[in-house]
Amino acid sequence: VNSLLKSLTSTILNATFVRPASFYLNGFSNIPHEKYYYVFLCFIYIMTVLGNSFLITLIYLVKTLHTPKYMIVFNLALTDLCxxxxxxxxxxxxxxxxxxYIVYEACLSYMFFVWFFxxxxxxxxxxxxxDRIIAICFPLRYHNIITKSAVASILxxxxxxxxxxxxxxxxxIDRLSFCGSSVVQSFFCDHGPVYYLACNDTSLNDTMAYIVFVVIMIIPLVLIALTYVSIAISLSRIASGVERLKALKTCTSHLILVAIxxxxxxxxxxxxVISYIHPNARIFNSTLTHTIPALxxxxxYSLKTEEVLNSIRKLSKNHKKRLRNKTFCEKLPSL
Incomplete structure (x- = not known):
């Protein structure tokens, strides 16, 4: 009888997809004063919007920053903001x-945009x-390789x-049936915690989750590591310690961003994957990882570089000059 019921249930689930009207986002569990943490996230968001909006506006307004390097910086700031x-x-x-509670369709949209950015x-x-490896290892060919069209194509x-x-x-996920719990053990509609709730075969979703993890995390990290190995080898051939230090300084900001x-x-x-991690620890770590780098x-990477600081000074001087000219014109006697 049990095998017959399981077979019948499987047939029904394969014929029709069971989707919940909404999911319940569980968030932290049994943490006192957790709302203070969300207030802290609100502060982070305000500062992130101000910082990245300022950088985007600065790159747009200052013609000298219309270079391939700052096209990449502009893209990063836009991505952080979004x-x-x-x-x-x-x-x-x-x-x-x-x-x-979040409705089913909104949950999938939420998941898509968070992981997309x-x-x-x-x-x-x-x-x-x-950009850094070309600038350090092939400095004479940098402007021929890193062009606006090449960077635009890559982006x-x-x-x-x-x-x-x-x-x-x-x-x-839309091909899965959710006939049991609809409580998502995360602070947003995360990919893994959502499809784990499904009651039919999720092997394809498991495969896709590993592919996404490898493509988002592992491959970029390996490529960046190989890049800096090549840079280190190239720098070891530079005789002057001053030149070596100068080249390293151009990489430190990027390395900090990568680590964060x-x-x-x-x-x-x-x-x-290899052991148990408490949901609260995973949520806390994940929220900071999704928010702190954007801040x-x-x-x-940008606001402390000499090019950007000079651009800020230039904009400030132009603004003061316009104000002085406006004040002077207002004081002129009307004819």
């Missing part, structure tokens, strides 16, 4: 105002590493490929 906006406002609405951010860091391919892969990953973005996510996922990117 990624934070896709995630944090909804997290705040969910947990600060206790609106933890994480994907683009990851590969933008790879593009920055490519366009990156966005299209990210869109395709994440659309496939999220689309595969990749290490927590890779560490959390590896820990989840620090404009500060670490």
């Amino acid at each position: 990624g934070s906006t896709a995630l944090i406002p909804k997290v705040l609405d969910t947990f600060l105002f206790d609106r933890r 994480a994907f683009v951010q990851s590969w933008t860091l790879v593009t920055m590493a490519y 366009l391919f990156m966005w299209v490929f990210s869109l395709s892969l994440l659309a496939a990953a999220v689309g595969l 973005f990749f290490l927590p996510l890779v560490g959390t996922n590896i820990a989840a 620090l990117n404009p500060i670490i």
Whole structure:
């Protein structure tokens, strides 16, 4: 009888997909004063929007920053801004105002946009590493290799490929049936915690999850590591220690961004695979990984560089000059 019931259930599930009206986002469990943490995330979001919006505006207004390198920086700032906006406002609405139910379609959209912008951010860091290796290892050919059209093509391919892969990953969830719990053990509609709730075969989703993890985390990290091995070899051949130090300084900001973005996510996922990691620890680590890099990117990589600081001074001087001219014109007697 039991085998007959299981067979009948399997047939029904294969014929029709059972989808819940909504999912329940569980978030942290048994943590006192957790709302203060979400207030902290709100502060991070405000600073992220201000920093990245300022950087985007600066690159757009200052003609001297219309270079291939700052096309990549512009792309990173735009991705950080969009990624934070896709995630944090909804997290705040969910947990600060206790609106933890999210409809099925909105959950899948939420999942897509959060991971899509994480994907683009990851590969933008790879593009920055490519820019650095050409600048240090092939300085005389840099302007011939790193052109505006070449960078635009790389960035366009990156966005299209990210869109395709994440659309496939999220689309595969739509073929699953959810006939049991609808409680998502995460702070947003995360890919793994959602498809784990399905009651039919998820082997294809498992495969896609591994593919997405490898393409977003492992391959970019390996490529960046190989890039810096090549840079280290190239720098070891430079006789002057001053030149070596100068070249290294151009890489430190990028290395800090790579460490902030990749290490927590890779560490959390590896820990989840090889051993048990408490949901609260995973959620805490994941929220910071999705939010802190977007806050620090404009500060670490851009706002402290000499080119950007000079551009800020130039804009400030032009603004003061316009104000003085306006004041002078207003004081002139009317004819």
